[in-house]
Amino acid sequence: xxxxxQKIVIVGGGTAGWMTAAALxxxxxxxxxxxxxxxxxxxxxxVGEATIPQIKLYNKLLDxxxxxxxxxxxxxxxxxxxxxxxxxxxxxxIHGFGSLGHDRGFVPFxxxxxxxxxxxxxxxLGAYSINTAAAQANKFMRTGDLGxxxxxxxxxxxxxxxxLYARYLRAYAEKRGVVRTEGKIVGVQQHGNNGFIDxxxxxxxxxxxxxxxxxxxxxxxxxxxxxxxxxxxxxTHWLPCDRAMAVPCENxxxxxxxxxxxxxxxxxxxxxxxxxxMGNGHVxxxxxxxxxxxxxxxxxxxxxxxxxxxxxxxxxxxxxxxxWNRNVVAIGLSAGFMExxxxxxxxxxxxxxxxxxxxxxxxxxxxxxxxxxxxxxAFEWERVRDFLVLHYHATERDDTPFWNYCRxxxxxxxxxxxxDLFRQSGRFYRESDELFAVTSWxxxxxxxxxxxxxxxxxxxxxxxxELAGFVDGMQNLMQRCVDAMPTHAEFIAKNCAx
Numbered sequence: 001x002x003x004x005x006q007k008i009v010i011v012g013g014g015t016a017g018w019m020t021a022a023a024l025x026x027x028x029x030x031x032x033x034x035x036x037x038x039x040x041x042x043x044x045x046x047v048g049e050a051t052i053p054q055i056k057l058y059n060k061l062l063d064x065x066x067x068x069x070x071x072x073x074x075x076x077x078x079x080x081x082x083x084x085x086x087x088x089x090x091x092x093x094i095h096g097f098g099s100l101g102h103d104r105g106f107v108p109f110x111x112x113x114x115x116x117x118x119x120x121x122x123x124x125l126g127a128y129s130i131n132t133a134a135a136q137a138n139k140f141m142r143t144g145d146l147g148x149x150x151x152x153x154x155x156x157x158x159x160x161x162x163x164l165y166a167r168y169l170r171a172y173a174e175k176r177g178v179v180r181t182e183g184k185i186v187g188v189q190q191h192g193n194n195g196f197i198d199x200x201x202x203x204x205x206x207x208x209x210x211x212x213x214x215x216x217x218x219x220x221x222x223x224x225x226x227x228x229x230x231x232x233x234x235x236t237h238w239l240p241c242d243r244a245m246a247v248p249c250e251n252x253x254x255x256x257x258x259x260x261x262x263x264x265x266x267x268x269x270x271x272x273x274x275x276x277x278m279g280n281g282h283v284x285x286x287x288x289x290x291x292x293x294x295x296x297x298x299x300x301x302x303x304x305x306x307x308x309x310x311x312x313x314x315x316x317x318x319x320x321x322x323x324w325n326r327n328v329v330a331i332g333l334s335a336g337f338m339e340x341x342x343x344x345x346x347x348x349x350x351x352x353x354x355x356x357x358x359x360x361x362x363x364x365x366x367x368x369x370x371x372x373x374x375x376x377x378a379f380e381w382e383r384v385r386d387f388l389v390l391h392y393h394a395t396e397r398d399d400t401p402f403w404n405y406c407r408x409x410x411x412x413x414x415x416x417x418x419x420d421l422f423r424q425s426g427r428f429y430r431e432s433d434e435l436f437a438v439t440s441w442x443x444x445x446x447x448x449x450x451x452x453x454x455x456x457x458x459x460x461x462x463x464x465x466e467l468a469g470f471v472d473g474m475q476n477l478m479q480r481c482v483d484a485m486p487t488h489a490e491f492i493a494k495n496c497a498x
Contacts (some may be wrong), residue, residue: 002362006032009210011185011200011223013038015162016332016349017216018169019058023353025176026062028360034178035208037185037200049272049279050078050259050343051157053097054435058350062172070496072168073160074275077140077257077488079131081342085263086448088396093124093447094258095342096131098155100439101474109474110442111456114426116471123475125446129439130154133478135258139485150481157343159259159272159279181208188227196327196365197223211363212327214356215334224320224330231321232336238389238411239317240402241267241339245295246281246311250304257488261341264297265289266402270340275498277307283339288402315339323377324370329356336381341391344384347435351380383434386415387441394419394448419450426452 008024010017013036021036028034059069069075080096087093101109109128116122126132130150134140146152174180187201199209200223215223224230236242251273260271267284282298289297295310319336323329330336331352338344359373393411397403411419418441422428428441462470486494 002364004031004362005211005360007209007211008032008034008214009200009208009212010034010036010214010216012036012216012218012332012334013166013170013180014216014218014332015166015346016218016334017214018166018173019346019349020214020216020331020353020356021173021178022062022169022176023058023357025173025178027357030177034173035181035210036173036178037181037183037202037208039184040182041184049162049274050081050159050270050340051346052343053155053157054347055157055350058353064172067496069168070158070160070492071498073158073164074277074498075158075160075496076255076273076275076492078157078159078259078343079135079140079154079257080259082135082258082260083263083391083444083447084260085397086261086268086391086395088449089399091447091449093443094126094129094132094135095440095443095447096126096129096135097157098129098131098439099150099153100125100442101128101471104470105458107456107458108438108442110439110446111426111459112462112467112471114452114455115459116467121468122471125443127475128471128478129443130478130481131156132443133482134485135256137482137485138254138256138488139482140257140488140491141485150478151484156257159274161274161276181206185222188223190227194326195228197227212329212361215328215330216332218333219315219337221320221330221334223328224322224325224334228325228328230325230330232316233318233321234316235318235338235385236316238385238409239339239392240285240287240405241283241317242315243286243291243294244281244283244313244315244339245291245298246279246313247298247302247309248277248279248307249302250307251276251278252303253489254487255489255492259343262301263397263403264301265400267294268341269298269301271303275492278302278304281340282310283341285402288400288405319378319381322374323352324373327361327365331356335377338381338384338388341388342384342436344388344435348381348384351435352377379432380435382412382414383431384436386412386418387436387444389415390419390441390444391448394445394450396449419445422450422452424453426455 143154183202185200189198262269266288270281272279284294315337392406428438
């Protein structure tokens, strides 16, 4: 019988490294020694400042106190993402987390809404989402035990300072025995027979040996790519943006409980409100706009004075051909990159950690186990990719060469199937345990002018008065709930002000 892995080496810190270290130290306890190597000179990307609701599962694993976590990371709460100018210039909608209206039997709520909306008897779709309605009113509260009320089911995430988040998790991990080593890796030693990583050599001359190596070294992929030559699947033909500029600015009030993504001429701009500053960035395609033009466009559209100079980033959207190769697992940017339009970066770190814990190996590193890990990882990344491509492709914009390219480009067959099905019947079916559910797809497709030609035939079982009562009643219920909520700023001031 093979022996369990006992020595783990994490290469790289930042969000990915310290999320991995914290989770493994909690899950594995004293079973393994965990050593994390990072260099302050190399620095981190540090722009993953918005999350999705699944992060609460990670926090629960670590038994984090939410108020303390938000306070220490200068955080705010997030109910969804507002998209401006995506379907057409002047359009604005929110992709709200959580549920949409209330399903009846086997028929999702949006089918009932579709029938009424086509008749001119329903409000925009966001009026039937507690998250969207609350975000538009700048309200927030945690889920409460209130029976069948929508207030019992508020899905939310966080917006926080990525640097403070890594520091917070570092303190957590070091308390649980993780050893941090400051230093640059200047060499990698591989086993002569199987190519496994035996150890890494530091600039100081020290050699650090391990059994399982986790590559959190960022875009360079020091182990997974530079050493093991794993290969990369390039998705820039579907997600053409390849650069970003990031800059913080002074905060503006009120603190909104959502992230904003505003489409520009050759990409889009993010806006993430934190307690102490505003995070901003411009994601763009270098084929259609220069770096200087992109920086100028970003600076011209800030809401407050800058707190630094724009910091450039270059990337290639895609994923590694293997996320786990030999005894190396890539987590974070070393595994691949998908731009932050739906705040999936930190979630993909989190899900990789959860998958690694589930598939935790013994020293023989069973190939069947590794192959299943890689299949599940690739499926998750491909389905997230499709959802992101949807945002670019589902547009009527033809005002710039960039948007003309996005509107007319071919898309993955899996995405095209979803678009065709929704246009014909208003239906979307989640495949396996893919990340984004029907409510997310429906909100983005309708928000970007993909309107179905039909609704579910069972909707016609309700007569006109029943249908109107159901749809109107749902909108009134959402509004009453929002009226009962405190403002986002009031909630933070009472519970978790930094």
